[in-house]
Amino acid sequence: MTRSGYRRTAGLLLATALGLTASACGSGDEPAQNNARPTAGGSAAAGPVSITVNCMPPKTNKAQRATFQEDLDAFQKLNPNIKIEKATDAFPCYEPRTFEAKLAGGQLETVFYVNFPNVGRLMESGQAADLTPYVDELKTFKDYNASIDIFKKDGKIYGLPTDGYGMGLVYNRDVFTKAGLDPSNPPKTWAEVQAAAKKIAALGPGYVGFGEYSGNNVGGWHFTASLYGRGGDVLTPDGKKAAFNTPEGQAVLENLKQMRWTDNSMGSKLYIDWPSLMKAMAGGKMGMMLGAPDVLIGLRNDFQAKFENYQITALPEAKALFNGGAGYMINPKATPEQIRAGLKWIEYEFLTPGKGQLDYVRAKGADLTVGQPYPDLYGADTPSGQEVLKLRSENANVDPAQFALWVEGSKGIPPKAEPGPYAQEIYAILDTPMSAVLTRQDADVAKLLSDAEAKVNALLEKKG
Amino acid sequence: MTATSMRVSRSPRGSRGRPATKRRREVRRNITAYGFLCGALICFAFFSWYPMVWEVVLSFQQTNFVDPPIWVGLENFVTVFQDAAFGPAWKNTVMFTVLALIFGYGVPFVIALVLNELRHARAYLRFVVYLPVMLPPAVGVLLFQWFYEPEYGLFNQILGFFRLPALDWLNSTDTALVSLVIVSTWMNLGTGTLIYLAALQTIPGELYEAAELDGAGIFKRIWHVTIPQTKLILLVMLLLQIVATMQVFIEPYLLTGGGPENSTVSVVYLMYQYAFNFGNINGGNALGVMLMIVLMVFSAIYLRVSREDKS
Numbered sequence: 001m002t003r004s005g006y007r008r009t010a011g012l013l014l015a016t017a018l019g020l021t022a023s024a025c026g027s028g029d030e031p032a033q034n035n036a037r038p039t040a041g042g043s044a045a046a047g048p049v050s051i052t053v054n055c056m057p058p059k060t061n062k063a064q065r066a067t068f069q070e071d072l073d074a075f076q077k078l079n080p081n082i083k084i085e086k087a088t089d090a091f092p093c094y095e096p097r098t099f100e101a102k103l104a105g106g107q108l109e110t111v112f113y114v115n116f117p118n119v120g121r122l123m124e125s126g127q128a129a130d131l132t133p134y135v136d137e138l139k140t141f142k143d144y145n146a147s148i149d150i151f152k153k154d155g156k157i158y159g160l161p162t163d164g165y166g167m168g169l170v171y172n173r174d175v176f177t178k179a180g181l182d183p184s185n186p187p188k189t190w191a192e193v194q195a196a197a198k199k200i201a202a203l204g205p206g207y208v209g210f211g212e213y214s215g216n217n218v219g220g221w222h223f224t225a226s227l228y229g230r231g232g233d234v235l236t237p238d239g240k241k242a243a244f245n246t247p248e249g250q251a252v253l254e255n256l257k258q259m260r261w262t263d264n265s266m267g268s269k270l271y272i273d274w275p276s277l278m279k280a281m282a283g284g285k286m287g288m289m290l291g292a293p294d295v296l297i298g299l300r301n302d303f304q305a306k307f308e309n310y311q312i313t314a315l316p317e318a319k320a321l322f323n324g325g326a327g328y329m330i331n332p333k334a335t336p337e338q339i340r341a342g343l344k345w346i347e348y349e350f351l352t353p354g355k356g357q358l359d360y361v362r363a364k365g366a367d368l369t370v371g372q373p374y375p376d377l378y379g380a381d382t383p384s385g386q387e388v389l390k391l392r393s394e395n396a397n398v399d400p401a402q403f404a405l406w407v408e409g410s411k412g413i414p415p416k417a418e419p420g421p422y423a424q425e426i427y428a429i430l431d432t433p434m435s436a437v438l439t440r441q442d443a444d445v446a447k448l449l450s451d452a453e454a455k456v457n458a459l460l461e462k463k464g
Numbered sequence: 465m466t467a468t469s470m471r472v473s474r475s476p477r478g479s480r481g482r483p484a485t486k487r488r489r490e491v492r493r494n495i496t497a498y499g500f501l502c503g504a505l506i507c508f509a510f511f512s513w514y515p516m517v518w519e520v521v522l523s524f525q526q527t528n529f530v531d532p533p534i535w536v537g538l539e540n541f542v543t544v545f546q547d548a549a550f551g552p553a554w555k556n557t558v559m560f561t562v563l564a565l566i567f568g569y570g571v572p573f574v575i576a577l578v579l580n581e582l583r584h585a586r587a588y589l590r591f592v593v594y595l596p597v598m599l600p601p602a603v604g605v606l607l608f609q610w611f612y613e614p615e616y617g618l619f620n621q622i623l624g625f626f627r628l629p630a631l632d633w634l635n636s637t638d639t640a641l642v643s644l645v646i647v648s649t650w651m652n653l654g655t656g657t658l659i660y661l662a663a664l665q666t667i668p669g670e671l672y673e674a675a676e677l678d679g680a681g682i683f684k685r686i687w688h689v690t691i692p693q694t695k696l697i698l699l700v701m702l703l704l705q706i707v708a709t710m711q712v713f714i715e716p717y718l719l720t721g722g723g724p725e726n727s728t729v730s731v732v733y734l735m736y737q738y739a740f741n742f743g744n745i746n747g748g749n750a751l752g753v754m755l756m757i758v759l760m761v762f763s764a765i766y767l768r769v770s771r772e773d774k775s
Contacts, residue, residue, distance in 0.1 A: 096740040104529035121743040125528045205615065215721025217741060268614035270635050272721035332530045424741045428722075429548065435724035439635045455548040462546060 049337040051110035052086040053345060055093035063366045065089070068349075071356050075348050082341045094118060094326075103127060103331075110334050111342040114159065115326040116150055117221065117423050123153040124421035128329035132156045134339055140351045143382035150417045151327060159329035160343070162350035162357070163294075165374040166321030166415055167225045168406040169193070170291040172284065174309040179203055179287070186313040186405065190255055193288065193316055197265035200287035208286045209265035212256060212438065215272030219434035220427030224322060224419060225290055226252040231319035234419035234426060235460075242456035244430075245449040253445045257437040270438060278303050281310075290315070292324045293374050293403055300369070311402045314409020323415040325375070351377065353387035360395040371396030373403050422463060429455045516756070523749040540750035544738065552726045553734040557710055559641055560648075560730065564709040568649040569702060572656030577686065579657065580664040590661070594654035601651060605718045608647045609634075612719075634720050637727040644715040644728055652708075656701060663697040664690065696769065703766040707759050731755050 053072075057064035072084055086109070090098075093113035102108040114122060122128045135141045135157050144161070151159035173183035179199040187193040197209025213219045223244075224234050232248030235241065260266040271277040278295070280286050282303035289295075293312050299305035315321060328350070330342045349356035357363075360370045371392060378385030393400075419426055433448035491498075523540055527533035544550055579589055596604055611618040612633035620630040633643045671689045680688060691698070713732040716722055722729040722737075731751060739748030 096743070100529050100743075100745055118743070125743060126530055127528050215723040219723075268632075268635060270720075270724070272719075272723065422742075424743070428737060428741070431721070431723060432725050439632070439637070439724040458546065458548065462543060 047337075048081050048083060049335075049341045050083045050085045051334075051338050051341045051345065052088070053084055053111045053342075054088045054090070054109040055113040056087040056089040058089050058091050063368055067359075067362060067366060067368075071349050075345060078348070079341070079344060082344065084345070100127075103333075106333070108331050108333075110331050110338050111328055111345055112331065113326060114329050116161075116324060117418055117427075119150050119159060119327070119329075120153075120418055120421035120423060122329060123151070123158045127332055128158045129332045129334055129339055130156050131158060131160070131330060131339065131343065134336075134343055135160075137340065138343060138347050138351070140347060140378070140384045143378040143384035145377065145379045145385075146415055147323065147325060147377055150323065150325075151329075159327050160346050160351070161325055161327035161375075161377060162346065163327070163375040164323065164325035164377055165292040165294055166323060166376070166410055166413070167229065167290060167292055167315050167318075168312045168321075168410065169288055169315055170281065170295045170310060170312050171288045172281070172286065172309050173311055174284065174306075175200055175203070175207070175287045183311065186311070187288075187316055188314075188409075190251075190316050194255065194259055194263065194265075197259055197287060198263045201263065201265035201267075206285045208267035208269075208280065209263070209288065210259055211271060211277050211280055211286050211289045212266065212434070213271050213274075213277055214435040214438050215270065215431055217424055217427040217431060218272070218274055220430030222290055223249075223252060223430045223434050224427070225315075228320045228322045228416045229315045229318045234430075235456075239420045240460055242453040242460070244456075245453040249449050250445055253433055253437050253443075253448065256434070257443060257445065260438050261441045266438065270435070275303075281305070284309070293372050293406060294324070296402060297369055297372055308399065308402075311405070313405035314413075318410070318413050320416040321410060321413050323417050350375075351384075353384055353391060358388055358391065360391045364395040364397050369398050371398040371400055371403075373407050422459060425459055426456055429459070519749045519752050519756070522746055523753045526746055536746075540744075540746045541754070543744075544734075544747050544751050544754075547734070549722075549726055549729050549734055549737075553729045553731045556641060556727065556729055557712065557731045560645060560712050561706055561709045563642060563645040564648055564712075565702070565705060567645055568652060568656065568709070569705055571649060572653050573660050573698070575653070575657045576660035576664055577690070579661055590658070593657050596651050597654035599651075601714050602718060604651045605647055605715055608643075608650070609719055612643060635724060637725050640720055640724060640728050644712070644719060647715050647719070648709065648712065656705075659697065659701060660694070663694045667693045699769050700766060703762050703769065706762050707766070710755065710759060 056068050059065060068087070072087055076082060076084055088109060094115055096118065099108070114128075132155075138160075141160075145164075147161040147164035148157070151157055151161065169186065171183070171186055176183040176186070176196070179196070179202070181196050181199060187196050193210060200209040201207055213222045227234065227244055227249055230248040230251055232246055232252075233243045236243045256266070269280070271280065277289060278298060281289055281295075282299050282305035284306065291312070296307070296310050296312060299310055300307035328342075328346045330339050334342065350358070352358060354361075357375070364370045378388060380386070380389070429452050433443075433445070433452050436443040436448050437445065522533075524535060524537060525533040526536045526539070575593060579586060579593070582589065599607075614620060614630065614632060614635060617633070619633065623630055631639055634640050667690065671693070672685055675685045675689050711732050712730045713736065716728040716730055716733045717736065720728040722733055732755070735748045735751040735755070737748075738744045738751060
């Protein structure tokens with residue numbers, strides 16, 4: 001090709017690229033046809049409205065999928081004006097890799113699932129609809145416990161929790177027995193955890209006393225859980241500065257360092273993501289890990305663990321419980337009618353005692369677990385709370401003893417939410433001290449915390 | 465009217481008509497080629513150039529994909545530049561590239577040389593060498609997760625067999641990056657070996673015979689015949705490998721999660737964190753643009769080298 005030929009080709013390509021970009025910019029700038037923002041008291045024109053929902057259980061989970069489909073049909077029969085056009089079953093329900101692409105392309109479902117660590121970020125970036133004008137229309141809304149707070153920002157409500165639980169200590173009864181420990185009297189202090197872990201590790205090769213995360217942001221996430229338990233905090237109350245470089249923060253890391261290197265009770269394998277530790281726990285040679293009650297069900301359903309061997313007790317010496325869970329938000333491009341319809345679906349499927357996920361009679365019949373102490377959504381003395389507890393205990397098919405110590409020990413301990421909208425960035429920074437104490441015998445805890453503190457402060461300063 | 469005057473009078477019409485007819489003929493002759501070209505151009509436009517241009521645009525914007533985007537100039541670049549993981553990410557990426565070149569560039573060439581010299585089982589060995597390429601990358605990486613397992617992993621078992629101390633592999637800041645390089649080398653060995661082997665087989669046998677007659681040993685034959693004859697392919701492979709290894713992601717993502725202590729965070733891994741975990745897709749794009757500029761330099765050298773090859 002001649003020089004001018006190259007120029008012509010380059011010009012053509014550039015023009016094509018710019019043309020495509022211009023059209024792309026155009027589509028990004030243009031509000032979608034249904035981009036009507038909710039307004040206080042926005043009128044709900046009575047008429048048919050179509051919505052889409054996500055988090056339908058996958059085909060592999062036949063029992064839950066069947067009940068979900070049953071609910072979709074029943075809901076539409078009950079609300080003839082609402083059509084659920086599509087229920088997607090992509091797993092995981094919240095997928096950060098496709099979320100923004102779907103939102104940009106108008107493919108995000110009207111009602112979408114979100115887990116707690118991502119709620120703050122979505123509220124901060126305006127990627128969820130403001131539900132404040134509509135929530136009072138829900139019968140169960142007034143019964144919510146403090147778990148609703150995670151969906152609040154500047155006095156507005158951006159979502160509804162549908163699953164919630166506090167942190168505890170998950171342990172394997174069988175391993176405890178083998179190590180000569182009493183499984184009915186699990187550790188109540190961190191010193192007892194350390195001693196128990198040492199005994200378990202002494203059982204022989206492959207036995208791990210206590211397992212902990214160290215990468216992919218889950219290390220920082222569990223540091224936060226331990227820190228909250230010890231009464232510490234990740235950020236100052238105004239959220240402007242790091243607050244973990246304290247005796248509580250040091251205690252978390254020193255304790256891990258001691259178990260890993262002095263006692264050699266944590267094994268040498270690093271658990272860098274959520275499934276890796278779950279798999280190890282399900283393997284039957286790990287004694288303890290931090291986790292919420294849902295870990296037990298996860299071990300049973302997703303990791304084929306021997307369910308009856310696992311139990312959960314209260315977080316040792318807990319002064320606050322890191323609040324885990326998930327909920328639903330509404331597409332910010334939804335119309336007020338769609339928001340109302342979406343909220344109705346959320347209430348029907350997840351929040352109404354005796355319906356949807358809280359239909360414990362049906363769940364028991366479908367061989368799904370009933371009796372685990374979550375979702376913990378309502379105040380214990382509210383009508384919804386009392387009804388849920390009654391239905392749950394009447395239909396329980398799991399041994400309540402597996403959760404009893406956690407329920408008793410967690411009473412009165414205040415829940416504590418994720419550390420602000422930049423939780424994931426902060427967790428990524430806190431992964432470093434966690435991985436350091438678990439991989440380096442000479443890790444300097446004070447320096448690690450002060451380095452992490454400087455990084456978090458720089459991050460927060462930049463974010464303003 | 466004479467024949468001459470007729471030619472003259474037709475001349476202006478002919479000078480306009482003939483090239484047009486010729487062009488039409490050329491278009492007709494090449495219509496199939498243009499058809500194929502269009503398909504390729506459309507694919508490239510939508511799946512390569514459009515995302516690239518869009519990436520550059522997004523790197524200068526702040527957007528939540530709901531409200532109109534805001535142009536923020538270089539703010540996203542400043543944000544990622546000030547990130548505590550930015551320096552380690554670039555340092556690790558460069559280190560990974562250098563180490564991957566040392567292992568991943570030399571080893572396939574040596575294997576290709578050996579395979580080229582073999583008289584028996586060449587096809588079988590070629591298949592064996594290429595086998596890891598056929599594995600999905602995630603499977604290959606997870607296989608190594610087992611090999612690196614500190615207590616029961618294959619590698620420490622082998623070290624133990626020779627009474628050597630066990631290594632921490634992925635669990636130590638000293639060895640984690642090298643461990644990732646080993647995985648990457650193993651996974652990409654087959655492609656490099658086959659390309660080198662194809663290049664070696666184009667070298668005329670007479671050159672080796674002449675060298676042998678001149679008393680050249682094996683190393684001199686490699687140095688004076690093989691390397692000069694494959695110089696161009698070696699250079700092209702070097703550049704392609706730099707471009708590919710600087711985009712390392714799957715190994716740290718699946719094996720180390722960027723740890724321990726950020727020792728395996730790569731630029732693309734950080735980009736992923738920004739885009740999908742931190743919810744800052746614009747920051748991720750800014751990092752992508754930075755990496756693209758660096759890779760464009762190597763790509764430009766590659767284009768120049770391959771053009772020289774053609775000429």
